[in-house]
Amino acid sequence: MNQPQRQTDRKREAILQAAIEEFRQHGFDATSMDKIAATAAVSKRTVYNHFASKDELxxxxxxxxxxxxxxxxxxxxxxxxxxxxxxxxxxxxxxxxxxxxxxxxxxxxxxxxxxxxxxxxxxxxxxxxxxxxxxxxxxxxxxxxxxxxxxxxxxxxxxxxxxxxxxxxxxxxxxxxxxxxxxxxxxxxxxxxxxxxxxxxxxxxx
Structure with a gap:
């Protein structure tokens, strides 16, 4: 029961780290949720499950x-x-x-x-x-x-x-x-x- 929660936390952290990297390299405007998903090695849907928008992220x-x-x-x-x-x-x-x-x-x-x-x-x-x-x-x-x-x-x-x-x-x-x-x-x-x-x-x- 705890394992899925830990996996969810890991995915969220991966998304945050990927977003930080993308924002650092390309700036806010040039960064897309697609790029963040690719860098985090997760689906775009997973990104949106955690964060409703780029602004929220x-x-x-x-x-x-x-x-x-x-x-x-x-x-x-x-x-x-x-x-x-x-x-x-x-x-x-x-x-x-x-x-x-x-x-x-x-x-x-x-x-x-x-x-x-x-x-x-x-x-x-x-x-x-x-x-x-x-x-x-x-x-x-x-x-x-x-x-x-x-x-x-x-x-x-x-x-x-x-x-x-x-x-x-x-x-x-x-x-x-x-x-x-x-x-x-x-x-x-x-x-x-x-x-x-x-x-x-x-x-x-x-």
Whole structure:
């Protein structure tokens, strides 16, 4: 009774991986459900049994992309550990994800597709908005502990992560710039952390 379910799961995963490959190589518009079915070695009917449309399939991939990001960004506030160390550890994990070539490739496809179809981007934002990033929860906990000043946690999170994306994500996605080397990554992480704590930290932070 469990075997058919496992086979169904395997087929769904094969379809997702095939779609990722096709989208990466050819972009959203040039990719068809026929191509995805061929790459996944399943029938077109099987693809449609799992995903009603190419848009739905693409949304599933974007959701998978976000879930991968959320896994890398897992963070729990530890009052006994210095904020600088906690933030640097978090930003390092974030940097690992942002520097992954597969993640960058799929991000390029996602950006291109959502630019041309704003409705698709809006739907994804609504889905992802239901899940609060762990960094926002962490910031709230640090504020409650008196380690960060009272300010908008969402804005604070955007300011922190935005510093990484401004140099280690968007230039690579939009302009094809090379991935930062390890020394550049560490320097950016340390600078972003110090700037964040310098502005939002309280006297008890350091």
């Amino acid at each position: 693409f949304s599933a991939i974007l959701l998978q992309l976000w879930q991968s990001a959320a896994t890398h960004e897992a963070l729990t506030y530890a009052p006994e550990v210095r904020l600088q160390q906690q933030l640097e550890d978090f930003l390092y994990r974030k940097m690992v994800m942002l520097s992954d070539p597969n993640f960058l490739d799929l991000s390029r496809v996602a950006v291109a597709a959502t630019i041309h179809t704003p409705d698709r981007a809006r739907d994804m934002v609504e889905k992802l908005g239901k899940n609060e990033p762990t960094i926002v929860t962490w910031i709230k906990a640090a504020q409650n502990d008196g380690k960060l000043i009272a300010a908008d946690p969402l804005l604070m999170a955007d300011m922190l992560v935005g510093q990484l994306k401004a140099m280690a994500f968007w230039p690579q996605v939009a302009m094809g710039q090379p991935i930062l080397n390890q020394q550049q990554q560490l320097a950016l992480i340390q600078t972003a952390t110090r700037m964040f704590l310098g502005y939002y930290g309280t006297p008890s932070t350091l």
